[in-house]
Amino acid sequence: MNNEAVGVEIRDLVKTFPAFDDKKGEVYAANHVTLSVQPGELVTLLGPSGCGKTTLLRMVAGFLMPTSGEIFIGNREVSKIPPNKRNVGMMFQSYALFPHMTVYDNVAYGLKLKHMGKTEIRERVKGILQLMQIENYASRFPNEISGGQQQRVALARAVITEPNVLLFDEPLSNLDAKLREYMREELRKIQKRVGITSLYVTHDQSEAMAISDKVIIMRSGKIEQAGTAMEIYARPKNQFVAGFIGKANFVRPDSVLSLSGGKAEVELLGRRMTIDASEECRNGEPCVVMIRPEDIKISPEGKFKARIISKAYFGQYIRHFLDIAGQEIEQMDFTQSNAALQVGDEIAVNLVTDSLRLLPLDDTEET
């Protein structure tokens, strides 16, 4: 579309709600959040329910008023502008299609508000319906089309007015697993094609990784880490992030011998090794080592002795729970060459030490 894409910047945004249980307290839904979305980028807010991601999105849309802080869309500070004047598109979790209007009228609604000529509206609506492959359903009502089609109508309605920013509030959570995977590819394709700056809320990590330029992990109203999917997966800052994106074993090292410059020398499972360390690790404070299940390789020359506690077959991989030096550790084997192993077998494994990472111990129970 012809609009020049603009960025979004959120500075020191705070939103508090009064707490339910005691009258004095309050809950931070956004706790001094600062982030930026580059023009044309798709950024995902990822976190467990209640982490404040939807609140953040609704503040950008204008449905919620921030307690303090600023929101810039392009160069414009919008936190005092009513939601209908922000030129922000939004896709709702429930799609929120107008039940009393046809697909065509749903999509045309925003254009009619802009007092566009009838013929132009018709052209534009036809174009977008074709792009979304729903041109055959123009005269149907929302309750007469499938979930996936409703999804496309909602997207068409949101992008047709050429908003500066597109907001997605868990748009795929109502679809079944197969369709969800298909639609997220579609969404990404269309978003790239339209080139629209997007902020996408989800609690599904694979969805976030599949479609985002940048992923922002949130917990309790705070940003825990921001970066590309790869950065976050490979170099999480703390135990929460590591556990939320992908699977991970967290093993207490026997001792941390030295810690400096992002490297640590540790004694782990009875062996001394040098591994990467998060910048949040502090000397003298308790730490854990992150071991991803796929970074444990079964090999006859392995340095660690292990015993198979349990085993499950998942097709692409075999999952073992191993006992290594008294610790129960999950292992994923993608090689298919160890299928003959049985529960109770004594084996040897190697760790991919480059992928291990020392993280500060997280003793809060949240996930």
Add this chain to the structure above:
Amino acid sequence: MDSPGKARKKQQKSEKRKEFLMLIRQPGLLFAIIFVFAVLILFCIYPIVRLFISCLTDKSGQLNLDNINYVFTKTDFFQAFWNSIKLGLFVGLMATIVGYLYAFAITRTKLPGKKFFNIMAILPILSPPFVISLAVMLLFGRSGLITKNLLHIRGNNIYGFTWLSIVQILSLFPLAYLNLKGMLETLDSSVENASRTLGASRLKVFLTVTLPLSLPGFLSSFLIIFAKSLCDFGNPQVLAGDYNVLSVSAYLQIVGLFDLKTGSFIALSILLPCMLAYLIQNYWVSKRSFITVTGKATGTVELIREKKIVIPLFVILLLLTLFTILMYGTVVYVSFVKTWGVNWSMTLDSYQFILKRGERAIKDTLLLSSIATPCTALLGMLIAFLLVRKNFFGKRLMSAASILPFAVPGIALGIGYVVAFNTKPIQLTGTALIIIVAMVFRTLSIGVETGSNSLRQVDPSIEEAAINLGAGNARTFFTISLPIMKSALFSGLLNSFIRSMTSVSAVIFLVSVNWNLLTVNILSEIESNRLGAASAYCVALMVMVVLAVGVLEFIVNGLFARRRRSYE
């Protein structure tokens, strides 16, 4: 350094300020809120306040309690007060029991003809308030068909407590029925099933589970009907005779003795027990209700089939229904008879009479109700929209004020309007406007309630989607919320139209030479003993109500039809 508490207060204050700033930037919304507050204060709160002031002051506006002293010592106020309370308690109890039987039979048993019984129970709500009174006079009165012609009783006296309470029970039990039916339907039936599987007999289940669980509903119906009976003016005016009740005595003070202050005070004395009943019902009983709406299907009740339970209930319902049919049938029949009790030949004389004498009243009633109805519905939906969807200062006041004229006795509201609007700066008495306004605000809370209920069931993000696409508040309301509220709008319109057409007490002081209403005419025909004409008026009124249902359905469907076109 600020303490954390102070900082928080500051933050909340700034948030409030921002919300206010946001409101100011939406002039439509701000205007709507101010407009609603203005009309509510002017037409709901102000007249009641003026009514209070009028009782407590003399002509020069000084505080003066002589008026109250006069009422207490020189009139039979206490007798009337006690009579009203006695009537209310008795009618409340009996109508609730009848309503409960009815509701239990419909929701818990395998009863033949449920749909028919259901419709027949609602009929008295839809009809003008005097129909049953009128029929009682025609059938059981001095020259009544049953008393005089069949039983040959001379000069049977129907005026007094007995027949008044029967008529009130018959016309008010449907309210209890609807209330209790809703309650019994939402009562989690798995509890009853559980009790049954534990080996309890039917009677035991009823006595130990169903009945205790429905007590809050029972109490709330009782309170509603108690208040309704106290406020009722039409039936006592026709049937009370020497049994003096408050609403009639307030009316007589004003119309007979031109004593507005005494009338005001008596009207106010109905208001207090009514409001009390209403408050208890709203804030105390409803909190103790066992109804849990979880949106989860909890399984169906096993309907009772045993003949020894179903047959007696069926007989009771059938007798009640037959009696209702007899009442309505009599009124329809009488409207076509030459002279009731004397000459039974069929004629259209009564209709010719009312067309000649009451043409104006019919036209005025239709016109004023037709203007009031859409106003009520729109204002009601607007208030529902504001209350359910928007945040602003004074929301509770708005909600309370919109309910006030409904909870206040009609006679008190009518007198309040007279007191408040018969002098400058707002002189409205004698105009059509004051009647329309009375109709609108008397029925407003029905519109607000139906609107709120239906809005709460609509996903708010549908409206947010419209706002997000650039629609302002007004446009969102008219293009999205209102069409979605279509069926609520329809029932709101219908309800308010019927109530406008059939209201008596609130408007009886507001009619004038210029503007007259059908119900007031019916009353005066009854008082002049022209029962044929009164019957014809009643039938005409009922026909208009039925026609209105059709017309309204047509209009609402036409306005907000889901339009399907091809887009080639």
